Amino acid sequence: MNKNTEIGISAVEGGAAAAKGFVAAGVACGARYEGRRDLGLLFSETAGGTAAFVCTTNVLKAAPLLVTREAVEGGGVVRAVVANSGIANAATGRRGLEDARRMQALAARELGIGADEVAVASTGVIGEHLPMDRIEAGIKSAAADLGPDGKAFAEAILTTDTRTKEAAATAEVGGATVTVGGTAKGSGMIHPNMATMLAFVTTDAAVEEGCLREVLSRATERTFNRVTVDGDTSPNDMVLLLANGAAGNEKITRDSPGYEAFAAALERVMRELAKEIARDGEGATKLVEVVVEGARSEESAARLARSVVGSSLVKAAAHGEDANWGRVLTAMGYSGEGFDPDGVELFFGPVKVFGGGAPAPHDAAEANAALAADEITITARMSEGEASAEAWGCDLTYEYVKINGSYRS
Amino acid sequence: MNKNTEIGISAVEGGAAAAKGFVAAGVACGARYEGRRDLGLLFSETAGGTAAFVCTTNVLKAAPLLVTREAVEGGGVVRAVVANSGIANAATGRRGLEDARRMQALAARELGIGADEVAVASTGVIGEHLPMDRIEAGIKSAAADLGPDGKAFAEAILTTDTRTKEAAATAEVGGATVTVGGTAKGSGMIHPNMATMLAFVTTDAAVEEGCLREVLSRATERTFNRVTVDGDTSPNDMVLLLANGAAGNEKITRDSPGYEAFAAALERVMRELAKEIARDGEGATKLVEVVVEGARSEESAARLARSVVGSSLVKAAAHGEDANWGRVLTAMGYSGEGFDPDGVELFFGPVKVFGGGAPAPHDAAEANAALAADEITITARMSEGEASAEAWGCDLTYEYVKINGSYRS
Numbered sequence: 001m002n003k004n005t006e007i008g009i010s011a012v013e014g015g016a017a018a019a020k021g022f023v024a025a026g027v028a029c030g031a032r033y034e035g036r037r038d039l040g041l042l043f044s045e046t047a048g049g050t051a052a053f054v055c056t057t058n059v060l061k062a063a064p065l066l067v068t069r070e071a072v073e074g075g076g077v078v079r080a081v082v083a084n085s086g087i088a089n090a091a092t093g094r095r096g097l098e099d100a101r102r103m104q105a106l107a108a109r110e111l112g113i114g115a116d117e118v119a120v121a122s123t124g125v126i127g128e129h130l131p132m133d134r135i136e137a138g139i140k141s142a143a144a145d146l147g148p149d150g151k152a153f154a155e156a157i158l159t160t161d162t163r164t165k166e167a168a169a170t171a172e173v174g175g176a177t178v179t180v181g182g183t184a185k186g187s188g189m190i191h192p193n194m195a196t197m198l199a200f201v202t203t204d205a206a207v208e209e210g211c212l213r214e215v216l217s218r219a220t221e222r223t224f225n226r227v228t229v230d231g232d233t234s235p236n237d238m239v240l241l242l243a244n245g246a247a248g249n250e251k252i253t254r255d256s257p258g259y260e261a262f263a264a265a266l267e268r269v270m271r272e273l274a275k276e277i278a279r280d281g282e283g284a285t286k287l288v289e290v291v292v293e294g295a296r297s298e299e300s301a302a303r304l305a306r307s308v309v310g311s312s313l314v315k316a317a318a319h320g321e322d323a324n325w326g327r328v329l330t331a332m333g334y335s336g337e338g339f340d341p342d343g344v345e346l347f348f349g350p351v352k353v354f355g356g357g358a359p360a361p362h363d364a365a366e367a368n369a370a371l372a373a374d375e376i377t378i379t380a381r382m383s384e385g386e387a388s389a390e391a392w393g394c395d396l397t398y399e400y401v402k403i404n405g406s407y408r409s
Numbered sequence: 410m411n412k413n414t415e416i417g418i419s420a421v422e423g424g425a426a427a428a429k430g431f432v433a434a435g436v437a438c439g440a441r442y443e444g445r446r447d448l449g450l451l452f453s454e455t456a457g458g459t460a461a462f463v464c465t466t467n468v469l470k471a472a473p474l475l476v477t478r479e480a481v482e483g484g485g486v487v488r489a490v491v492a493n494s495g496i497a498n499a500a501t502g503r504r505g506l507e508d509a510r511r512m513q514a515l516a517a518r519e520l521g522i523g524a525d526e527v528a529v530a531s532t533g534v535i536g537e538h539l540p541m542d543r544i545e546a547g548i549k550s551a552a553a554d555l556g557p558d559g560k561a562f563a564e565a566i567l568t569t570d571t572r573t574k575e576a577a578a579t580a581e582v583g584g585a586t587v588t589v590g591g592t593a594k595g596s597g598m599i600h601p602n603m604a605t606m607l608a609f610v611t612t613d614a615a616v617e618e619g620c621l622r623e624v625l626s627r628a629t630e631r632t633f634n635r636v637t638v639d640g641d642t643s644p645n646d647m648v649l650l651l652a653n654g655a656a657g658n659e660k661i662t663r664d665s666p667g668y669e670a671f672a673a674a675l676e677r678v679m680r681e682l683a684k685e686i687a688r689d690g691e692g693a694t695k696l697v698e699v700v701v702e703g704a705r706s707e708e709s710a711a712r713l714a715r716s717v718v719g720s721s722l723v724k725a726a727a728h729g730e731d732a733n734w735g736r737v738l739t740a741m742g743y744s745g746e747g748f749d750p751d752g753v754e755l756f757f758g759p760v761k762v763f764g765g766g767a768p769a770p771h772d773a774a775e776a777n778a779a780l781a782a783d784e785i786t787i788t789a790r791m792s793e794g795e796a797s798a799e800a801w802g803c804d805l806t807y808e809y810v811k812i813n814g815s816y817r818s
Contacts, residue, residue, distance in 0.1 A: 093751075339468060357500070
C-alpha cells in the first residue's frame with residue numbers, strides 16, 4: 001500500500017470497461033448453457049491505440065487463439081474482443097478455424113470496424129463445434145447492448161467459475177490520470193504459463209507498442225503465471241491488453257517518468273485478478289499464498305513457490321487444515337531448484353515449523369489454526385540469496401473431483 | 410506373453426524372498442501404527458553377491474537413504490534390508506541420521522554381519538523422530554522370525570497402501586534357472602523419478618556389478634518412473650536390487666547370452682509392481698494405462714504418456730467415466746514435447762475419438778463404456794516416429810482428498 005501511494009496508484013471500482021472510451025456487453029445466446037450469459041463484446045470507441053497479447057504455451061492452440069494472434073501481430077490495431085463461453089472451439093480442425101474467423105467478421109460488421117481490429121476468445125469444452133447461428137444472434141444482440149458497465153461481459157466469459165473477477169486501478173502518468181481495468185475467467189485447468197484463463201485488460205493510457213508488450217509480459221510472469229489450480233494448462237488461454245490513449249497522457253515509453261506507475265497499476269490489476277482466479281479454483285474453499293524468500297533469483301523463487309502451491313498433497317493438507325510441513329519441504333525438493341534444506345525456515349502463517357534441518361518446536365494446534373483461515377500463507381525463508389516471489393493456489397477438495405468427473409456430461 | 414516365452418521367462422508366485430537364499434520377516438513394533446506390522450527384515454543367507462540402488466531425485470533426501478547409499482556405494486556388499494513404516498525419518502536433522510545408523514547397526518548385530526552390509530529404508534510421516542526403543546525391539550523380534558515367506562515383510566513396509574505388492578519371475582540364464590522376486594510399497598506421493606516408493610528386488614542370479622546397475626537403471630526408467638499418482642515425489646524413495654548368486658549361473662555380464670532374459674525377468678517383476686502401485690493409488694478405483702505410439706523417441710513417448718496419466722483433469726474424467734478426450738490432447742500439449750496435433754489419433758479402449766486434427770465420429774456411450782472398466786487404456790498414436798512407451802496411474806477420487814486431508818492427524 002505504501003509503495004502504491006508513493007508511486008501514485010489507487011484501486012478503483014470496475015472492470016474491463018473502467019477505462020475511458022471502453023464499452024462492453026454480455027448476453028445469453030444459448031451456445032451451450034441455458035439461461036446465462038455466454039457471449040460478450042468489449043470495444044474501444046476510440047480508434048487507434050496499441051495492443052499486446054500473451055497466449056498459451058500448449059502445443060495445442062485453439063482456433064480463436066490463432067485468429068487473435070494474427071490480428072494482434074498483423075497490420076491492424078485490435079480494439080474489440082468477441083468472446084464466448086461453454087465451447088472452447090479447440091481441436092476442431094478446419095471448421096473450427098472458419099468458425100473463429102466468422103465470429104471475428106460478424107463482430108467487426110456489427111461494430112463497423114475492420115476484422116483485423118477484433119480479437120476472438122473461446123472457453124469451455126474441447127472438441128465440439130460452435131453453433132454458429134446462435135453465436136451470430138448473440139453477437140448482434142451484444143452489439144446493440146454495449147454500455148459503460150463491464151459486469152455483463154465479465155459474466156459472459158465464465159465457465160465453472162462461481163463468480164466474476166474484475167479489478168481496476170488508476171495511476172498518475174505524464175500529467176494525466178490513467179485507468180487500468182480488467183476482467184478474467186479461470187477456475188479449472190489453471191496452471192502457470194496460461195491455463196484455461198482468459199483475461200482482458202484495458203487502459204486509456206497511451207502506450208508505445210513495444211513498451212506495452214514488455215510491461216504485459218513482465219506482469220503476466222508475476223501474476224497469472226504464478227497461479228495454479230490443477231496443473232493443467234489449456235489450449236485457449238490468453239491475456240489481451242488494449243490501450244486506447246483516451247486519457248490524453250503523453251505516450252508512455254520505457255524511458256517515461258510515468259512508466260513505473262503505469263506498470264505498477266497494471267501489475268496490481270492483474271495480481272488481483274490472478275488471486276481471484278486462485279480463490280475461485282474449482283471446488284476451492286481457501287486461497288493459498290506461498291511466499292519464497294532468500295532465493296538465488298526471482299525465477300528460482302517463483303519455481304519453488306509454484307511447486308509448493310501446485311502439490312496435491314499440500315493442497316489436500318490445506319483443505320484438511322493439517323500443518324503437514326514435510327509436504328512443503330518435499331515439494332520444494334522436487335521443484336528442480338537446488339538449495340540447502342538445512343538453510344530453510346518454514347512458516348505456516350506466523351508459526352515457525354522447521355529450521356536448521358530439523359522440526360522447529362511449535363504448538364501443532366497453533367500451526368493447524370493458521371490453516372483454518374480463508375486465506376492461508378505458507379512462507380519459506382531460504383539462505384540462497386536475496387530474491388523473493390509469491391505464488392497462489394487453492395485447496396484440493398471433494399468438490400474438485402465432482403466438478404471434473406462430470407463437467408462435460 | 411509370446412515374447413516372454415521366446416526368451417524363456419515365466420511369472421511365478423512369491424515376492425522379495427522368492428529367490429534362493431533369501432529370507433524375510435515382518436513384525437509389529439508399534440512405532441506409529443497400532444496392531445499392524447511396521448518393521449521388516451530381508452536377508453540373503455548367502456554371503457557376497459552384488460547390489461544396485463536407485464534413489465529419489467528430491468533435493469531433500471531422508472536419513473535412511475543417505476545411510477543406504479553409503480552402504481551400496483561403499484566397500485561392503487549389501488545383503489540385508491531393515492525397513493520401517495509409519496515414520497519416514499526425513500527432515501529430522503542430525504538425530505535422524507544417528508537413528509538411521511543405529512537401525513543399520515542393530516540389524517547387523519542381530520544378523521551377525523557388518524553394518525556396511527545392511528540397507529535402511531523408512532516410509533511415513535516426514536519430520537518426526539523414530540521411537541528407537543520400539544524399533545530396536547522390532548528388529549530383534551524380526552531377526553528371530555526370518556523365514557522363506559516374504560508376505561510379512563511386504564506387509565511391514567505399507568503405509569496408506571490397501572494391499573501388499575509382490576511379483577516374481579524365473580528366467581533361463583547360462584544353464585541355470587534364476588529367480589527374480591520383489592515387493593514394493595507406494596500409494597501416495599507417487600510420481601515419476603521415485604516417489605514415496607520403496608521397492609526391494611532380489612535375485613539368486615550371479616550378476617556383475619556394473620551390469621546389475623545398468624539393468625536396474627533401465628528397468629526403473631521403464632517401470633517405476635512411469636507411474637504417477639499425485640505428482641509428488643518423496644525424500645525417501647528407493648529401489649534396491651540384491652543379487653546373491655545362489656542359483657549357480659555363470660556370472661551375467663553385458664555380453665552374456667543370458668543378459669537379455671535376466672533383464673526381461675527383472676523388468677517384468679518391476680512392471681508388475683509398478684502397475685500394482687498405480688492400481689493402489691490413494692483413493693484409486695481404476696488402473697489407467699496410457700500408451701503413446703509413433704513418437705520420436707522412447708523418452709519423448711514416456712514424457713507424453715506421463716503428462717496424460719498425471720493430469721488431474723484426465724484422472725477426474727477417468728473417475729467420472731467421461732471420455733473427455735480434449736483433456737488428453739491438452740495434457741500432451743503441455744508435456745513439453747513438440748508434435749503435430751493434426752497427426753495424432755486418440756483412442757479410449759478400442760474407440761477412436763480424435764484424428765486428423767478434429768473429433769472423430771464415434772458413439773459417446775461406447776467411449777464412456779471403455780472407461781467403466783477397472784483397467785482403462787488410453788492410446789495416442791502419433792506420426793512423429795517409431796518409438797512407444799507406456800505410463801500408469803489411477804483415477805482421482807473423493808477418497809484421495811479425504812486420505813490426504815487427514816493422513817497425519
